[in-house]
Amino acid sequence: MSFKYLEHEADVGLCVEAEKLPELFEEAARGLFSLVCEIKEVGKKDTVKISVEADTPEHLFVEFLNEIISLMGLKDMFFRSCRVESVDISSGHSNLKGILCGERIDAKRHKAKTEVKAATYSGLKFEKTASGYVAQCLLDL
């Protein structure tokens, strides 16, 4: 299970690999959190439920990241981890439920890094591989 950032002049690509589907999304969330702030400084005392659905697994991946971006803004929170409770991409109606852990933004204590505006369909990929899954998309910074 790993994530890596892909080079782009203005923005950044996020590419994630994992054996299992829940791990894929959890790792994607970690990749996103790590771009936004120094996650080791973020506590885990508050939790927020996340629930997304989409017509394809690719779009579920983008929806999931965009939902996290929206929740950060709505709740004024930085997140540290994500636990996926269920994810289903077997039908034409992909969906995911999970829990995000983090805390309210404290400008004095937290080290903010980059604001992510949105996850896009650019470079979007969601594939089943011999060892699991790989997914990627471009994040607009």
Add this chain to the structure above:
Amino acid sequence: MDKIELKKISNYMYEVPKHGKMRVPAVIYADSETIKDLEIDISKEKQWNALLQLINVAMLPGIQRAAIAMADIHPGYGFPIGGVGAFDFENGVVSVAGVGFDCNCGVRMLRTQLSREEVEAKKETLANQLASNIPAGLGVPGHLRLSREEIDKVLVQGAAYAVKLGYGNKDDLEYTEERGCLEGADPAAVSDRAKERQFKQVGTLGSGNHYLEVQYVEELYDRDAATHFGLREGQVMVAIHCGSRALGHQIGTDYLKVLAQATRKYGIELPDQELVCAPLSSPEAKQYISAIACGVNCAFANRHVLGHLTRGVFEKVFGIAGETIKTFYDVGHNNAKIENHVVDGRQTRLLVHRKGATRAFGPGHRELPEKYRPAGQPVLVGGTMGTASYVLRGTEKGMEETFSSTVHGAGRRLSRHEAKRRWQAKEIIDQMKQEGILVRGASFGGLVEEAPGAYKDIDRIVNIVHEAGINIKVARLRPLICIKG
């Protein structure tokens, strides 16, 4: 990858002729160095490739004349940055990728009566006061707390509503694109979530490449135009670069889904799924265009409030009257707007997408403030924090060739990660200090990402559009203070 034919039309204009699924040619305003860089990217088969993105835009339904890229072209998502696409209302489309997730990101420039020397004497104090009074950085709220009803008024009335709330004045509106209020905004087209995310963000700079800079006019090139614009050498100006903040981000996210469904519903074939779009005759397009107008107005209001806060700081630091600081001009560079342009000899109503491209009306255009009309529209080109910014003016030629569009900045040449690998925040701050520029940043990481070396040479980029005749250089400005988001 097939070799792409890049035909030289002139020293500063190149064309990819229409081929394959392209409906129109792709035109790039560039010099030989820019073209070489684009060709290298093609040969390396880079995943995000600006020239291929431009060719993809040329494949969209209803695109008129050409998909155009400006001299600051670099990869974006769907559209390249510096990309312009104009679409007719019969067959054309609207696309999120042509607007971006920061609707009406743009620049407001304020004109002070202070000289460089006067500001130099109090530079440190001014930098510190600006840093503490201008809300900047990720998660930093603004001074305003707006209710749901007030947010709706911002979306419909734009900067004019900020004036009603006691921020700035009506004179500021005269010198703002669309007088700070784009018609057709319907708050019902914007989700509750987008509005909720904006409650505390009106009047905030944000982060990333957004900034507030105190600059001085270093050199004038077109003295007649400078007189019309009220610019003189040594004069201190303030440039504010930001957009529609979280509201704009959420509008983009919401409509990406809507337009993905519309693309399927209307059977539109696309070369890149980020170019999801809706026919301009469809309800989805009408709704999105209304939402864009809301985002545009929110950005105008945002820069307007920041302009007001900046005035307050100057009043306090220099003991001057706020009225002496005027809005010079405010213009966006991420939007899709309904405009009339001549196509095949006929005035045609078009939707012009400008993704990282600035509107640039030529002399005499009735949308321009009366004082500026003889010279043409001021074009505000943001440079890098260590080099320079420019004021250009629009020309007749630009109106004919580019749907009145031009560059918006220097354009990035290095990724943010590469910038972080190459430089440290401290060395950038020290180097800038040596050059007489004070930098204050909300985030050290963000500062390094915006290192001057991560951008192309602004002088070269501006020279391209000047030599191509789509703009005329009016003034070069050098930074004195830079507040990074």
